[in-house]
Amino acid sequence: GVPRCGASLSNTNKALKIDLNSNANCVWHIQRNDNQTIRLIFSNFKFAPSSSCETESIKVYDGPSSNSTLLGQVCNNTDAVPVFQSSSNSLTFLITTNSVVFTRNFFVFYYYFSPATKIENCGGRLTAHNGTFTSPNYPASYPEFMYCVWHIETPKNSKINLQFQDFFLELDQNCQFDFVAVYDGLTTDSGLIGKACGLSRLTFESSSNIMTVVLSTDYANSYRGFSAQYTSVVSGPTETNTTLTCSSDRMKIVLSKAFLDSLGYNETHLQLNDPFCRPVATDPVIFSFPLSSCGTTKTDDDLSIIYTNVVTFSETGIITRKKTVQIVAQCKMKNNSTVEVIYITENTITQNITSAGRYNVSMAFYDSDSFTSPVLYSPYYVDLNQNLFAQVSLHSSDPNLLVFLDTCIASPQSDFGSVTYDLIRSGCKKDDTVVIYPPFEHYGRFKFNVFRFLRSLPLVYLQCEILICDSNDANSRCAKGCISRHKRAASSYTWKTKAVVGPIRLKRDLRAAEHSESLTKTDAEETPSLQRYSLFTLSFVVLVSNIIIVVAVILKYHQRQPGYGYQKIQSS
Secondary structure: HHHHEEEEEEEOOEEEEEEOOOEEEEEEEEOOOOOEEEEEEEEEEOOOOOOOOOOOEEEEEEOOOOOOOOEEEEEEOOOOOOEEOOOOOOEEEEOOOOOOOOOEEEEEEEEOOOOOOOOOOOEEOOOOOOOEEEEEOOOOOOOOOOOEEEEEEOOOOOEEEEEEEEEEEEOOOOOOEEEEEOOOOOOOOOEEEEEEOEEEOOOOOOOOOOOEEEEEOOOOOOOOEEEEEEEEEEOOOOOOOOEEOOOOOOOEEOOOOOHHHHOOOOHEEEEEOOOOOOOOOOOOOOEEEOOOOOOOOEEEEEEEEEEEEEEEEEEOOOOOOOOEEEEEEEEEEEOOEEEEEEEEEEOOOOEEEEEEEEEEEEEEEEEOOOOOOOOOOHHHHHHHHOOOEEEEEOOOOOEEEEEEEEHHHHOOOOOOOOOOEEEOOOOOOOOOEEEEEOOOOOEEEEEEEOOOEEEEEEOOOOOOOOEEEEEEEEEOOHHHOOOOOOOOOOOOOOOEEEEEEEEEEEEEHHHHHHHHHHHHHHHHHHHHHHHHHHHHHHHHHHHHHHHHHHHHHHHHHHHHOOOOOOOOOOOO
16 A cells, blocks of 8 residues: 555555666655654665666665655665664655666665563673574564674684574565674674574684674564574684675675785775675775676676676876776576686786585475465375475576476475476476466465375485576576477586475375374373272172171161050049
């Protein structure tokens, strides 16, 4: 019911899903007569590729209009989950887009709260070498409308290793409802290491002795939260002055201050392909941005997808006596891995650095062909011949990628080492009930009817081999669809991995187990009753026997007494 472009809102809390096209200039006002402040969270945002803060942004103002004090802005290269807090009961945000034809997506929610209200175990400062912390109420469900911040600081010359030993938050494709965000530093403005939700066990590592962890929740669907442990790891001497990290959707370039000083440069002299993309930190200098932004170029060599950006050292003026330096950073997405290559061209000097990573791919069952509600429990109990819906998801900020289901097999064992059954092979249906849905954004989807393996094997696991291609390549393996084995040509996909989900189990197994449990419970309940009945019967028999014996004794006694009669006195 919210207008597509701007609105005036007075609810105590509200979530907004906003879709905008080009040349938008939309304002949302939030205000009500409450003596409370507003927390505004942009948990997911997608601007046009390669847009800059000057052309596209979200600006947030601390008051009832855009003339109020500017709290901050969100852009395409924002390396954080932006959170804003008002100083009063009103807040305004403005979304501006450029002329590029592209559908922008934003998810924002806000709520009123009292800053004076404190929640136990919600945030704090942790300074020990090692330690643990949990979400509020753990392992019970966490409260609604929480924003907890933990600052972790260990001794200097160390790094922090953070491991979530138990983790269960509301599951969502973009983690836009309840989520944990981990930052590389003391603030939540930049340096996002990762964002997580759902059911998993995760590990994060900082680049220094400082880390910040945030837990944010909305108004519905609370679960048990998390239990986390952190340890300090002594960091050795830095081998290089530059590092490059490639994740499923971001590129992060780190340049040490010492390296820049040795060349006579500082952060103001550096720029990417898009000069409007600026460093998110200055000591060390850090560029962190989505793979499809900041002028990053993408190429496909039939073996991998390569993302390339260049850090250029430049000075203003007419002449310079400094060496010309360029840092060429490349993220190579190869089969089951990501290879980062960074090399520095300094006149004729070249330095190469490599490391490893991977695309982030997951698979889940869903309860319908709308693919909106994933199945969160395991095993998944189903009826024989029931429609089963499965989705493979690629988590990447690059919109020009295509997910292709090459092969999907089922097995009664999670290691797929014994009996297997083909559902899809080389992109072709091998089971009559299989329906493969057309590719949609970063998702591969299909459905099939539930079956069971013979020989009393109750469980069924599903494994899919996934190919990821450039959607602009009309000759890629993903674009060719079903190819029979004898027609299969040389590899033309760019990335390949496997995903496993399961098990599923027939509901009749669940009913049988419940029936068996019910019988056992009934027997257990009847046994004391029978024992009480038997005891009552025995007591009654003993009582009757005693009465008979007493009566017999009395009769016998009366028979042994002398007989007395009576005679009628006759009248005189």
